[in-house]
Amino acid sequence: MVTWLSALSKTRNRVGAAFSRVFKRDQVLDEDTLEELEDTLLQADVSMRLVTEWTDQLRKSYRGLEVSRREIIRGFLLRALGDAPAFEWPQQPAPFTILLVGVNGTGKTTTAAKLAWRAMQEGKQPLLAATDTFRAAGADQLRIWAERVDCDVVAGQQGADAAAVAFDALMAADARKLDTVIIDTAGRMHTRQPLMNELAKVRRSITSRLKRDPDATWIVLDASMGQNAIIQARQFNEMVPLTGAIITKLDGSAKAGFAFSVIKELGVPIRFAGLGEGMEDLIPFDPEAFVDGMLGPEEP
Numbered sequence: 001m002v003t004w005l006s007a008l009s010k011t012r013n014r015v016g017a018a019f020s021r022v023f024k025r026d027q028v029l030d031e032d033t034l035e036e037l038e039d040t041l042l043q044a045d046v047s048m049r050l051v052t053e054w055t056d057q058l059r060k061s062y063r064g065l066e067v068s069r070r071e072i073i074r075g076f077l078l079r080a081l082g083d084a085p086a087f088e089w090p091q092q093p094a095p096f097t098i099l100l101v102g103v104n105g106t107g108k109t110t111t112a113a114k115l116a117w118r119a120m121q122e123g124k125q126p127l128l129a130a131t132d133t134f135r136a137a138g139a140d141q142l143r144i145w146a147e148r149v150d151c152d153v154v155a156g157q158q159g160a161d162a163a164a165v166a167f168d169a170l171m172a173a174d175a176r177k178l179d180t181v182i183i184d185t186a187g188r189m190h191t192r193q194p195l196m197n198e199l200a201k202v203r204r205s206i207t208s209r210l211k212r213d214p215d216a217t218w219i220v221l222d223a224s225m226g227q228n229a230i231i232q233a234r235q236f237n238e239m240v241p242l243t244g245a246i247i248t249k250l251d252g253s254a255k256a257g258f259a260f261s262v263i264k265e266l267g268v269p270i271r272f273a274g275l276g277e278g279m280e281d282l283i284p285f286d287p288e289a290f291v292d293g294m295l296g297p298e299e300p
């Protein structure tokens with residue numbers, strides 16, 4: 001199993017040197033050090049607004065002081081990740097229905113299967129729904145993963161109406177008394193209006209069957225996209241109101257700093273994070289582990 005510390009090594013390598021210079025207790029916090037910190041945070045895809053906010057606070061309060069700054073910065077970062085309680089698989093309503101959306105290749109299909117596996121670890125009985133009917137391979141890929149996690153799957157034929165497949169899956173969940181439905185959707189560019197309309201239709205179909213909106217609509221964001229992911233997410237949010245995000249491929253990215261923008265600028269909690277390709281590498285988002293992974297272990 002991949003750890004936060006190893007998954008975040010690329011981001012940490014990028015920002016580590018600047019952080020460690022800021023943290024040195026015996027050195028006065030001078031303007032050069034602060035500017036270097038600013039630059040490296042920007043390189044890690046923390047937004048300009050947040051970087052300026054943090055360094056301004058450091059400048060105002062701590063310049064020239066010989067204080068332990070690690071805890072101060074750790075505090076900024078943790079506060080920026082908000083105080084949303086960790087996700088817990090709810091008992092009600094049933095079937096708890098998760099709609100996964102996002103641009104092409106971000107990790108939706110594998111994430112759907114990994115979520116099903118997680119749900120099963122929590123004693124849930126999930127059903128996977130493959131509504132990626134654009135390509136035959138879309139459904140096949142989910143079927144293979146579903147087999148691996150030993151989870152039922154409802155899949156549409158190639159070319160079938162994605163909204164109808166979602167509807168059928170919810171009916172099947174009722175018939176089989178399954179308590180959780182995880183709906184994979186085809187990847188789509190946020191700029192392609194017909195495809196975005198189709199996604200809105202999938203959501204409407206879920207709403208009409210459940211008589212309520214999907215219980216979770218999570219956008220799957222690829223960490224290597226950095227700030228671009230925020231632009232995509234805003235467009236998705238217009239068509240299908242998002243209630244959370246999943247960040248995948250943190251292990252391959254040096255731009256993990258965009259996670260702060262997901263919470264601060266998009267205003268949705270990060271529910272899970274992908275730290276690797278294994279089944280167990282999709283784990284509940286843990287703000288403290290994330291921040292410590294970014295800062296690295298405390299130096300003696």
Ligand SMILES: Nc1nc2c(ncn2[C@@H]2O[C@H](COP(=O)(O)OP(=O)(O)OP(=O)(O)O)[C@@H](O)[C@H]2O)c(=O)[nH]1
Nearest residue numbers: 104105106107108109110187248249274275276277
């Ligand atoms: N290293 C790493 N790879 C991941 C992670 N999550 C997904 N992947 C890989 O990303 C690739 C794409 O994943 P898919 O699940 O097929 O992505 P998708 O969003 O369903 O793609 P489309 O359906 O084409 O839009 C696969 O090779 C996954 O194994 C992760 O957290 N870390």
Ligand SMILES: [Mg+2]
Nearest residue numbers: 108109132187
């Ligand atoms: Mg897919």
